[in-house]
Amino acid sequence: MMSDLLNVQGLTLATPDKVLVEDLSFSIMTGERFGVIGESGSGKSLTSLAITGLLAPSIRPTGRVTLAGEEIIGAPEKRLVRMRGDAVATVFQEPLTALDPLMPLGRQIAGPVRRRLKRTGQDAGRAAVAREVQALLEQVRLPEPERLIRSYPHEVSGGQRQRVAIAMALACQPRLLIADEPTTALDVTTQAEIVRLITSLVEELGIALLFISHDLAVVGQVAERVMVMRDGRMIETGPAQQVLTRPADSYTRSLVAAARRFDEALEGQP
Amino acid sequence: MSTASTALPSRRRRGNATFWLGLILVGGIVLAGVVSFFWTPYALSDMAGGRLEAPSAAHWAGTDRLGRDLFTQLMIGARIALIVGCGAVGIGAVIGVATGILAAFATRFLDDALAAFFDILIAFPTLLIAMLVVAAREEASLGTAILALGIGLSPIVGRITRILTKQVLGQDYITAARVSGTSWGAIVYWHILPNIVPFLGVNLALQFGLAVMAEASLSYLGLGAPPPNASWGRMLQEAQGTVYTAPWGAILPGLALFALVIGINLLADGLRDRFDPARRDG
Numbered sequence A: 001m002m003s004d005l006l007n008v009q010g011l012t013l014a015t016p017d018k019v020l021v022e023d024l025s026f027s028i029m030t031g032e033r034f035g036v037i038g039e040s041g042s043g044k045s046l047t048s049l050a051i052t053g054l055l056a057p058s059i060r061p062t063g064r065v066t067l068a069g070e071e072i073i074g075a076p077e078k079r080l081v082r083m084r085g086d087a088v089a090t091v092f093q094e095p096l097t098a099l100d101p102l103m104p105l106g107r108q109i110a111g112p113v114r115r116r117l118k119r120t121g122q123d124a125g126r127a128a129v130a131r132e133v134q135a136l137l138e139q140v141r142l143p144e145p146e147r148l149i150r151s152y153p154h155e156v157s158g159g160q161r162q163r164v165a166i167a168m169a170l171a172c173q174p175r176l177l178i179a180d181e182p183t184t185a186l187d188v189t190t191q192a193e194i195v196r197l198i199t200s201l202v203e204e205l206g207i208a209l210l211f212i213s214h215d216l217a218v219v220g221q222v223a224e225r226v227m228v229m230r231d232g233r234m235i236e237t238g239p240a241q242q243v244l245t246r247p248a249d250s251y252t253r254s255l256v257a258a259a260r261r262f263d264e265a266l267e268g269q270p
Numbered sequence B: 001m002s003t004a005s006t007a008l009p010s011r012r013r014r015g016n017a018t019f020w021l022g023l024i025l026v027g028g029i030v031l032a033g034v035v036s037f038f039w040t041p042y043a044l045s046d047m048a049g050g051r052l053e054a055p056s057a058a059h060w061a062g063t064d065r066l067g068r069d070l071f072t073q074l075m076i077g078a079r080i081a082l083i084v085g086c087g088a089v090g091i092g093a094v095i096g097v098a099t100g101i102l103a104a105f106a107t108r109f110l111d112d113a114l115a116a117f118f119d120i121l122i123a124f125p126t127l128l129i130a131m132l133v134v135a136a137r138e139e140a141s142l143g144t145a146i147l148a149l150g151i152g153l154s155p156i157v158g159r160i161t162r163i164l165t166k167q168v169l170g171q172d173y174i175t176a177a178r179v180s181g182t183s184w185g186a187i188v189y190w191h192i193l194p195n196i197v198p199f200l201g202v203n204l205a206l207q208f209g210l211a212v213m214a215e216a217s218l219s220y221l222g223l224g225a226p227p228p229n230a231s232w233g234r235m236l237q238e239a240q241g242t243v244y245t246a247p248w249g250a251i252l253p254g255l256a257l258f259a260l261v262i263g264i265n266l267l268a269d270g271l272r273d274r275f276d277p278a279r280r281d282g
Ligand SMILES: Nc1ncnc2c1ncn2[C@@H]1O[C@H](COP(=O)(O)OP(=O)(O)OP(=O)(O)O)[C@@H](O)[C@H]1O
Pocket: A015, A020, A038, A039, A040, A041, A042, A043, A044, A045, A046, A047, A056, A058, A059, A214
């Protein structure tokens, strides 16, 4: 399908008694950074789950989702397992629950590394995996890798946990990285660092990014193109610059105005 | 958060004391059981002393109404209690964990059906289920008792496993593992089992105690291992008529039973505290 990495056409997600996402269409090109903005409950996470074929069984998807040329909706689980990791990986909002509390961090990163090496028919021996884990830790700029490898999630800071989660996602060498509010659980300074890290990594590695957030300023920093969602529908879409400075829709305008007021309030403080 | 970290040192010290007390109790009984394979003070059916003798240098735990040495019976009883406990919990854990995980992964309908099935079986006393199995096998033997108790315990293990698995399945790290293309088998092995075992382990220790007591009850009812197996339950049954004249015959196997059940539970608690990385000092 053209040069689109991800193509979503008329995606509708519904439970037997409620429509959660309605007639959503958008696409992401190879290497493009795409932002999704929307308030809590607008269906952002559900959309990302639909892209990876991980919706709860109670939610029925209709429409078309094509990722790296493969149809997702209706695909058998076996094909999806092979495709996930290869085509797409996800970084979640809460880094503490996104990591197994009982497994040392090094082994958690080693898992997807080993799977990828096996999948691509490369040497997946102990030494090769350890070397890759080391390289990934450096790539996400984690200090003291020797200690970190042996640490458990609760023994490192929130920002470090999120870096580990990013390393795990990168370990797959996906073509699309989904980041679902990856900075919401972090303090402001750490937020900025993680956002910069994600942006520079996807740029460097040529990975497309689907960045989900309710924070306009963050999305503006990261994305080239954005989509605004509300109550499961698309309100507006376009280049980030245009949507965030000259919004066409009244809802987006109110979001932008609110964000601006918030910024001014912050700046007004000594 | 801060209360948890300030409470940690005392908790840890207590965890250590728990662990060591449990280890001593269980270790002593395991030692007695193992030694019983090679050595006992007398042969089991040897009427070596007078009838209903009180504990003495010759008979450390006294003798029963046929003049047989009670310490010998206690040692053999330790062996039987451990075999029954391990066997029953082993069978119960395999059946229970397998069906519990199956239920957690199953379609809504199968899950509901299995959950109802567990609840119905749990409503029957374990001992009653065990008695039915013994009756069905038409023969009382140690193997039958173990199988019966294992089957009796499995629905409890199944129900707990199902709930624990569902909790783990709802965590982001499972979704993260799935997005990165991990197969279900690998997820069960690497993420689900390690995360449910600490909680399951404590419960299995409880089940171990229940199994040992249930075996004692089966033996007491004459449905456990037949003679010459000297289980603690059988000792209690035989001492029944002489509790007033020779109380040690009932008190000692009772104490042994109590020590094993308490010891196993303390040990399991202590082990969980030691192996849970969030509670271990880092
Ligand atoms: N498994 C489910 N079954 C039924 N409804 C669901 C399910 N999961 C989510 N929903 C509903 O779908 C709507 C959208 O949820 P979603 O998680 O996509 O929101 P979101 O935009 O990611 O919000 P947030 O910013 O809070 O993460 C919500 O109203 C939610 O209650």
